[in-house]
Amino acid sequence: MLHKEMFVGYGGAKGGGKSHALRTVIVMLCAKYENLSAVLIRRTYDEVKSNQIQYIEQMLKDAMTGDNGIRHNAQDHIFYFPNGSRLKYTYCSSTKDLQQFQGMSYDIIGLDEATQFEYEVFTTLAACLRGSPELPKRMYITCNPGGIGHEWVKRLFIDREFREGENPDDFAFVQALASDNVFNGEHYMQTLNLYDEPLRSAYRDGKWDIFIGQAFPQWDEEAISVDPFQIPDHWTLSMSIDYGFDCFAPIWYATDEQGVDYILRGAEYKDCVVREAAEHIFRIEHDLGITERRIRRYAPPDLFRRSTQTGKTSVDMFAENGYTFMPSDNNREAGWLAIRQRLSDGQLKIIRGAAPELNKAMKIIQYVSGNPNDCEKTPHDITHSPDSLRYYCVMRNKRAVVPLSAKHRDKRYVKTYDDKRPRNSRFRPGNYLKGW
Numbered sequence: 001m002l003h004k005e006m007f008v009g010y011g012g013a014k015g016g017g018k019s020h021a022l023r024t025v026i027v028m029l030c031a032k033y034e035n036l037s038a039v040l041i042r043r044t045y046d047e048v049k050s051n052q053i054q055y056i057e058q059m060l061k062d063a064m065t066g067d068n069g070i071r072h073n074a075q076d077h078i079f080y081f082p083n084g085s086r087l088k089y090t091y092c093s094s095t096k097d098l099q100q101f102q103g104m105s106y107d108i109i110g111l112d113e114a115t116q117f118e119y120e121v122f123t124t125l126a127a128c129l130r131g132s133p134e135l136p137k138r139m140y141i142t143c144n145p146g147g148i149g150h151e152w153v154k155r156l157f158i159d160r161e162f163r164e165g166e167n168p169d170d171f172a173f174v175q176a177l178a179s180d181n182v183f184n185g186e187h188y189m190q191t192l193n194l195y196d197e198p199l200r201s202a203y204r205d206g207k208w209d210i211f212i213g214q215a216f217p218q219w220d221e222e223a224i225s226v227d228p229f230q231i232p233d234h235w236t237l238s239m240s241i242d243y244g245f246d247c248f249a250p251i252w253y254a255t256d257e258q259g260v261d262y263i264l265r266g267a268e269y270k271d272c273v274v275r276e277a278a279e280h281i282f283r284i285e286h287d288l289g290i291t292e293r294r295i296r297r298y299a300p301p302d303l304f305r306r307s308t309q310t311g312k313t314s315v316d317m318f319a320e321n322g323y324t325f326m327p328s329d330n331n332r333e334a335g336w337l338a339i340r341q342r343l344s345d346g347q348l349k350i351i352r353g354a355a356p357e358l359n360k361a362m363k364i365i366q367y368v369s370g371n372p373n374d375c376e377k378t379p380h381d382i383t384h385s386p387d388s389l390r391y392y393c394v395m396r397n398k399r400a401v402v403p404l405s406a407k408h409r410d411k412r413y414v415k416t417y418d419d420k421r422p423r424n425s426r427f428r429p430g431n432y433l434k435g436w
């Protein structure tokens, strides 16, 4: 916690003393620097009060006496230090609570249990690190593996895979172990052994390579990936889309004779109108060499709803651009179940590297706590490709049929082409069972 980088992570095992270290370092900085502005955040007020504030009051009880002591204004949720520093504490249950941080400036931000927050919370708070250049600017985050923020915390602090605009020198990480905390007795260590895997590895050993709450543990990238191959002409082709103005997520599939679906391509495009979406479809199908093939296309039922402004549906507009869709089923639980079923039956494969956004999202999407049959709708940006996949999986797929060679072709069937009997004759092949 003595790191000087702008973003300092302290995470891993449960009970390592992370929250304790966080409050201690923030209080020490408030005492050390004059006019420092700090904020301490957890998901709810109750959590911040019970896990942090009562301990801070205890820690500062000797310094809170007398007129010149530290003052705690419980109404404003602020500790006022005599040197002009202020420590505010607040909550942020999700991105909808970020409004309160717009335009705010803090020198020090403490985000406790950061893996409970979306990436957007991190970026919005990071933008609040500003103010007097004489004062340090730092954001401390503490975390346990698992939760909706697992992916970004792991990416930035453990894997150190940085995107454009993220400076590696700004990030430092301290691995937490349960044994860090001398106040944890033998009994506490034993209770950590009681967790089932993968929680045990995460909470006892602070392992980050596991996922907790992951909706699709069966999505094992290595196991379901296959190397690219030439798609036989007789395989059936399908595609599904999730379309909203914020994201267009098309996925293409090829189905073999056993009904195994191979994901040929998956993509996500931001902010595109229907015409642009159709152009993306054309480009990818051209790329895959399937523009001349018949493709069954599925779209969510809400795209079949008529707009009150234009009187058209989104699928009408797609049709105007050359692509017609069938409505899929929007029953979420049935859709997720269909994906799980296909994964566990080995009926869903993906061409290696063909759908990076889908692959990433399927690995981290969480199930709703209390309802393992449904998936979380947050973080919103990872839901598009999985939704598109469920729109396909919930529909019955059509297996490929091996074309018969001329030698094996059913002679009677061939005969029907020049059959002189009336079309509705009961004696024409194919009409035998009609009307029975």
Ligand SMILES: Nc1ncnc2c1ncn2[C@@H]1O[C@H](COP(=O)(O)OP(=O)(O)OP(=O)(O)O)[C@@H](O)[C@H]1O
Pocket: 013, 014, 015, 016, 017, 018, 019, 020, 021, 055, 144, 181, 183, 184
């Ligand atoms: N240096 C310390 N001095 C006094 N008490 C400590 C110290 N370190 C940890 N503790 C106490 O140990 C307990 C566990 O610590 P803390 O809650 O900070 O762990 P944590 O890593 O945040 O746990 P979790 O993973 O559950 O959030 C708390 O009661 C805390 O007050």
Ligand SMILES: [Mg+2]
Pocket: 018, 019, 020, 112, 113, 142
């Ligand atoms: Mg804690």
